[in-house]
Amino acid sequence: MTTRKIEILVGAFIVVAVAAFLMLALKVANAGVSGSGESYVLYAKFENIGGLKVRSPIKVGGVVVGRVASIELDTVYYTPVVKMEINEQYSNFPETSSVAILTSGLLGEQYLGLQPGFIDETVQILADGDSIQDTRSAIVLEELIGQFLFNRGN
Amino acid sequence: MITDKLQALGRSTIDNVAGFGRSGLMLFGALVGKPDFRKGFPLLIRQLYVIGVLSLLIIVVSGLFIGMVLALQGYTVLVKFGADGMLGPLVALSLLRELGPVVTALLFAGRAGSALTAEIGLMKATEQLSGMEMMAVDPLRRIIAPRFWAGVISMPLLALVFNAVGILGGHLIGVDWLGVDGGSYWSTMQANVDLYQDVVNGVIKSVVFAIIVIWIALHKGYDAVPTSEGISQATTQTVVTASLTVLGFDFILTALMFGG
Numbered sequence: 001m002t003t004r005k006i007e008i009l010v011g012a013f014i015v016v017a018v019a020a021f022l023m024l025a026l027k028v029a030n031a032g033v034s035g036s037g038e039s040y041v042l043y044a045k046f047e048n049i050g051g052l053k054v055r056s057p058i059k060v061g062g063v064v065v066g067r068v069a070s071i072e073l074d075t076v077y078y079t080p081v082v083k084m085e086i087n088e089q090y091s092n093f094p095e096t097s098s099v100a101i102l103t104s105g106l107l108g109e110q111y112l113g114l115q116p117g118f119i120d121e122t123v124q125i126l127a128d129g130d131s132i133q134d135t136r137s138a139i140v141l142e143e144l145i146g147q148f149l150f151n152r153g154n
Numbered sequence: 155m156i157t158d159k160l161q162a163l164g165r166s167t168i169d170n171v172a173g174f175g176r177s178g179l180m181l182f183g184a185l186v187g188k189p190d191f192r193k194g195f196p197l198l199i200r201q202l203y204v205i206g207v208l209s210l211l212i213i214v215v216s217g218l219f220i221g222m223v224l225a226l227q228g229y230t231v232l233v234k235f236g237a238d239g240m241l242g243p244l245v246a247l248s249l250l251r252e253l254g255p256v257v258t259a260l261l262f263a264g265r266a267g268s269a270l271t272a273e274i275g276l277m278k279a280t281e282q283l284s285g286m287e288m289m290a291v292d293p294l295r296r297i298i299a300p301r302f303w304a305g306v307i308s309m310p311l312l313a314l315v316f317n318a319v320g321i322l323g324g325h326l327i328g329v330d331w332l333g334v335d336g337g338s339y340w341s342t343m344q345a346n347v348d349l350y351q352d353v354v355n356g357v358i359k360s361v362v363f364a365i366i367v368i369w370i371a372l373h374k375g376y377d378a379v380p381t382s383e384g385i386s387q388a389t390t391q392t393v394v395t396a397s398l399t400v401l402g403f404d405f406i407l408t409a410l411m412f413g414g
Contacts, residue, residue, distance in 0.1 A: 003196065003199075010199050013210060017310075020318035021314045027340065027344075028343055028344065028347050057345075
């Protein structure tokens with residue numbers, strides 16, 4: 001086997017491997033879409049986040065507009081604060097918008113449902129770093145059952 | 155009686171520790187020092203061909219079949235819950251996180267590691283290594299270093315090919331044969347697979363496994379008793395030790411990467 005032929009085969013091997021990596025990155029992991037450069041940040045405070053996780057989707061009417069960037073506890077009130085990264089393309093949410101933690105299907109993953117609010121002269125548009133005031137926490141089944149039993153008792 | 159047992163235990167412990175030491179010194183001698191790219195590069199290309207390119211066939215075939223089996227098995231369970239749309243993430247995550255790096259490492263230990271051990275062991279038995287030293291050629295730099303780098307470079311590449319072929323094999327069975335929706339196969343996969351968390355961590359795993367397998371293979375060959383029996387033992391030991399170490403390290407790495 002000549003050196004030249006070996007070089008060509010090794011080159012082809014590396015090209016195949018790089019093609020495999022590109023396929024894994026673009027087709028399997030879909031890395032191109034969640035570009036971090038063109039997004040802005042909103043915060044929301046919840047009572048209870050249930051099973052929400054970092055990188056859970058944020059949806060408006062079922063369309064993914066961003067992802068949860070981080071979840072931390074407020075060190076003063078000890079309530080969870082969710083940092084949301086939202087695509088720059090959707091940057092016109094008014095401050096009357098509300099956000100709720102919802103579940104896709106009966107057993108599915110939890111996601112953030114963002115509901116755009118109304119606009120009039122006194123309502124401002126949410127900018128980078130603002131907080132959404134109107135939030136609804138995740139529904140925890142045990143709490144619901146507890147409330148139900150408590151109400152039955154009355 | 156008991157003292158004999160204790161003596162044997164102590165000797166084997168000391169032998170093992172000395173073996174670790176020799177393998178460390180071997181790797182140190184091979185890798186540390188000023189690299190000579192003009193001389194080293196053709197040797198590296200040659201070894202990439204022997205270790206990487208020639209392993210490609212077995213990797214592609216086993217990747218294809220493992221992906222197909224994963225899809226077949228996953229489908230029979232998932233369809234009971236009506237969750238056959240989640241077949242894509244099942245196949246992709248199993249391959250990217252675990253099976254890709256681990257099975258590639260095991261195959262690599264069998265296909266390339268054993269060959270390396272036998273080759274170097276025979277070089278030692280026929281005193282080629284001593285001959286090189288007589289000619290003032292450092293066998294560590296000339297023989298060990300290119301094989302080490304070729305292994306470390308080619309195994310992550312092989313694991314990537316394995317993963318890609320496996321996912322396509324899963325598509326072949328899941329979508330084309332069992333009738334899972336092709337769009338949901340890819341879209342649920344894209345929603346659940348993360349580039350850094352899954353793909354890059356898999357590559358990191360396979361780099362670690364590559365170092366383990368190639369180090370063990372080279373050391374067993376370099377340290378082999380220079381007889382035909384010694385070489386055959388060293389070859390067996392390479393496959394057994396490398397496979398077990400890979401599985402052990404896989405547990406540790408999985409716990410570190412995905413356990414938290």
